Amino acid sequence: MPEGDVDAALAAAERELADGVEVPVGTNGTNVALVGAGIVNLMTALTLVRAGYRVEVFERAPDPRGDADWTAYGCTRGGGDGRMFTLTEADSYNSRSWPTNDLLTRSVTDHGWLVAKPGGLSTQELAWAADFHRMPGWLAASYTQDIFDANRAAGVGWDRLMASDPGLFDGYRDGILRLYTDDDYYRWHVDRNERIGATRRVLTPDQVRAGYPSLADAPVAGGIEVVGFTVNIHQFLARLVDLLAAQGVTFHWDTTITGINWAQPGVPDGVLRDGEVLRADHYVLSPGAYGEELLRGTASHGQIMGMLGVWLTVPNVEPRLDHSVKIARKGHRAEETNVTLGTGPDGEPILICGAGYGWTGTDPANIDSTELEMLFEALADTIRRFFPKAYAAALETGMLAASRRICVRPWTASCLGVFETMVTAGGGTLVVTGGHNTGGFTQSPDVADAVLAAFTGRRHPMHTRFHPRRLARAYSGDGVSLRITS
Ligand SMILES: Cc1cc2nc3c(=O)[nH]c(=O)nc-3n(C[C@H](O)[C@H](O)[C@H](O)COP(=O)(O)OP(=O)(O)OC[C@H]3O[C@@H](n4cnc5c(N)ncnc54)[C@H](O)[C@@H]3O)c2cc1C
Structure with missing residues (x-):
């Protein structure tokens, strides 16, 4: 067969x-x-x-x-103020582990997902990671x-x-623009989104730049406008x-x-x-x-562990982004960044950016500060590359530092x-x-x-x-x- x-x-x-x-x-x-x-x-x-x-x-x-x-809140209220609905919002992430089968037990510094403090993983946590990997x-x-x-x-x-x-x-904002920096990954996602009926329009890099002036300098292999929405x-x-x-x-x-x-x-x-x-x-x-x-x-006890993500907010400067965006940078520490359009406390337009995978094991507070910094740096790097003016403005006003947030997603080995x-x-x-x-x-x-x-x-x-x-x-x-x- x-x-x-x-x-x-x-x-x-x-x-x-x-x-x-x-x-x-x-x-x-x-x-x-x-x-x-x-x-x-x-x-x-x-x-x-x-x-x-x-x-x-x-x-x-x-x-x-x-x-x-x-910091008093759980994942939904504790992180940044944006979330997306897409038809492919969560999938099986297990394939990211191949071929070395150690994604969760390799530190973020070493391009893995481990953010827990070194040396402290229990037998139960290691078994969970092995289930994820294999x-x-x-x-x-x-x-x-x-x-x-x-x-x-x-x-x-x-x-x-x-x-x-x-x-x-x-x-509420209708529609999401997906961006890719890697050609093969982009083509694979074009197929996937078309297969499940999520695609509205497939964009070449020139079409991205022409249609989205705020992304004029973004290093993209292509884009896909997909079915979905965001809320604050x-x-x-x-x-x-x-x-x-x-x-x-x-x-x-x-x-x-x-x-x-x-x-x-x-x-x-x-x-x-x-x-x-x-x-x-x-x-x-x-x-x-x-x-x-x-x-x-x-039976659920021990099945759900923590996967941390980091958040930064920057102003939505002219020329403004007018769609929420998902940026896929294959092989980068902030490999998937969500950028949600939002409004700040004084009605000013902002971009709420969230990214990163940091496995904490069972205890969502088990976070190594060096590994956490790596994730923040990775997210900052993506913002700098895709929205350089917004990044510079946020750095200058102190917004970048003041907007730092984390939240821990509930995750399973399957x-x-x-x-x-x-x-x-x-x-x-x-x-x-x-x-x-x-x-x-x-x-x-x-x-x-x-x-x-x-x-x-x-x-x-x-x-x-x-x-x-x-x-x-x-x-x-x-x-x-x-x-x-x-
Ligand atoms: C960077 C990032 C981006 C994300 N983007 C998206 C997205 O675009 N779209 C999407 O669908 N998802 C997204 N997610 C995931 C999403 O945020 C989570 O899946 C979701 O918020 C989890 O909600 P929840 O209700 O399961 O958990 P939580 O929001 O953590 O709620 C659980 C609540 O239970 C309370 N609680 C726990 N134990 C007890 C107890 N013993 N007694 C009383 N109360 C208790 C906690 O305080 C908490 O408030 C993202 C996550 C991250 C980190």
Whole structure:
């Protein structure tokens, strides 16, 4: 059989195995406790409250509408103020590791992704990294397909929300310009975007320069205008919290949930706050990269680790950029930079730039300062090369230094998100979600739909495709003979 056919057969067998897994759900009751108020759970809250559920949200950090220091917040509110939806927003990153299979355990300085302090990785963290590294090509391609399917389904959810609640989307910008510095990489992405129907227009370097005067000096091999949009996520989040509160959702800010109260192993019966058991009919735990304690006892525990990104903001100087941009610099430390159009505190146009992959392992605070500096320098270098005037202005006014932010994405070894369900002692469902790597914003409407599906006993592709044991089952060949080779 040709190699391509073998790969397709293996992918089909693995997906069939994944989809055959039992998804336990309980449909009793309509009171829901949500733990975590990042974008994933807030979008879930909206879906649930509109479906008639009574929703309470518990969040460790302060109210995101306030002006607490940015370091107090999780990934969504803690980083820069821009996020994008594209149909290819997250994919399987495992292939970046080949051929040396050490991307996560090689420092950023050494052109790897390790930002954790040297020497401190546990056996569990090293095993997770090994799972990431050893993924064979056919499986990575198949998981990418599942991620893109989730993105596409989420796109329908975003369209609906824009129609029902346009006020949430102030500052919305339609369309994304993708830029590439490497010819082969560019051509590969032209094919990929066309294949999935994301392309609006393919641009030669001259067309990029002619159509986008702000990029006149940018070193590009080509560009693609693709389907997508950007929002200023902090403002979006604030409006979403306002809307949820108006619809009856109760928020408990500055409130840490320390764990799950187990009636017996595998049967949750409440969550714990300061030793007190809080009970609801259903629960959704979506702690981002911060779930190490909270998720103990679940299959998701240990599956989600941290992947840091860095942010800088510069003024959008004349001639202004009029589209949000994604810059791919193959082989560069800031290999993918998102540049989102935004508005500063005094209404001035700004460019919010985020980039970089820095693996922290389990602890999102395990960050080596030298490696972090490398990522900031890499992002600054991209801004300098693509927007030299904006860079110079930001350097001169001190904006560059003042705008430094980091945030830590929740990431999995499979690069698939996590979706776990358990039936509670009271016959409801406890759901764990998260780990959507670079696509938490993009995928959030589909996660919300998957949660509602679980509470109502409806099947949803995410229930099995994002199952936390999927990768382990594929690697063990559990129930079917899968040839797993790199
Ligand atoms: C540079 C960069 C660029 C990105 N760009 C994009 C993009 O363009 N598009 C996109 O889709 N995604 C993007 N992402 C990824 C996206 O930001 C994340 O996937 C998303 O924000 C994760 O949201 P979340 O709700 O899962 O986690 P979080 O936002 O971290 O929310 C989890 C919340 O749970 C709270 N919490 C944790 N534990 C507890 C507890 N025990 N009790 C109470 N509360 C708790 C935390 O305080 C936190 O607020 C980007 C990420 C980076 C770093």
